[in-house]
Amino acid sequence: MGARDQGIVPARFELSGVAFDIAPLRTRLLDDRAGAYASFEGWVRDHNDGRPVRGLHYEAYAALAATEGQRIVEEAAVRFAITGVHCVHRTGELAIGDLAVWVGVSAGHRGAAFDACRFVIDEVKARVPIWKHERYADGDAGWLHPEPVAPAE
């Protein structure tokens, strides 16, 4: 893609301690050269592994999460023919239905947009030092520390 050849693909990762609006972030990815936009949102579900969930909390090692997240979006900009990529991950207290993470990718064609979007969320889940603490309806609570080789969802 022209954008990649010119080395000017905007690639940005951020942590946010508060709820954020996707609309203005999406608008910044609009590009007259781009014919495709793929996005992913992770929402807080009302259950996990069959247990009713009441709410959750994300803790981050902020300094390392910011650098590792930025590395991931920059890897995506190199690996895929895209025109822009942005990811924002929440920290702090979240309720059912709240937006936990957003990834937006613009590209010339849809294949690269989908592939880069999937790459970013997969890598963020695997590599960025953020931990989920779930509170269950039965009063129990706990940190999620998935097995290293988790089955693909």
Added chain:
Amino acid sequence: MGARDQGIVPARFELSGVAFDIAPLRTRLLDDRAGAYASFEGWVRDHNDGRPVRGLHYEAYAALAATEGQRIVEEAAVRFAITGVHCVHRTGELAIGDLAVWVGVSAGHRGAAFDACRFVIDEVKARVPIWKHERYADGDAGWLHPEPVAPAE
């Protein structure tokens, strides 16, 4: 997924002769059971196959497009573990940067959301009777009728 087991996955396809807002359509896909949302947007690019594009027009065989599009989203609801799917395709006159097509999918997990979203846009492009008429910067114009076995983008 529970939603699929219960046979109540909302699946909807529409044509729109005018610009439409994505936000309320996305909101209708929110679901407390859903942890993942994937979306795709097709935008009008300023070029195609190296030729500068000034604008375009989509013509549809509306009756057949509506039934074939609806069949596609219902196929997606059966094939993938999703909680909702919606696709809207524009017809009529569009300018550079305008939204041509939107697909939104909610699901328990991200794999199904991405796969269903990709399935819907691929099938819509291959099967729904909608035709693109491009106007080029050099004054030329023409209908796009891709070869049946187009290379994957």
Added chain:
Amino acid sequence: MATVRLLYFASLREAAGRDTEAVDSTAPDLTALYAEVAARHDLHWPRERLRVAVDGAFARWDDGLRDGSEVAFIPPVSGG
């Protein structure tokens, strides 16, 4: 003899110079109907590149003509 309404879209519409017309035909099937129509309007699309629909649903080329039906010849699509 069946009377059918033909619909044309995109470049087929431009080539035929109309978006619809009523035709009376004795063609035994949709393949033969397209051959008649292509000859009359000088359409250059080979049938193998087209699909055919009857009354808003995809049909088979060897389907017979139903009197009063609406028949559309579908050139390769380019939505999305």
Added chain:
Amino acid sequence: MATVRLLYFASLREAAGRDTEAVDSTAPDLTALYAEVAARHDLHWPRERLRVAVDGAFARWDDGLRDGSEVAFIPPVSGG
């Protein structure tokens, strides 16, 4: 002897009962440092399940201790 600041997160933080502490250690590398810390705080995470970071960047377990650095033991992550 190096003085380093340790950071704990998630269940490691709960097990250690603190989110940070300063320690003086003669451990030759980060592997040995974690062994010391795990014994003192009764941490049950095997080192193989953890990653280690120094001054905000992932590090190797056989890296030596840098005096004045910040060391974090990273349990399996669960963002997204």
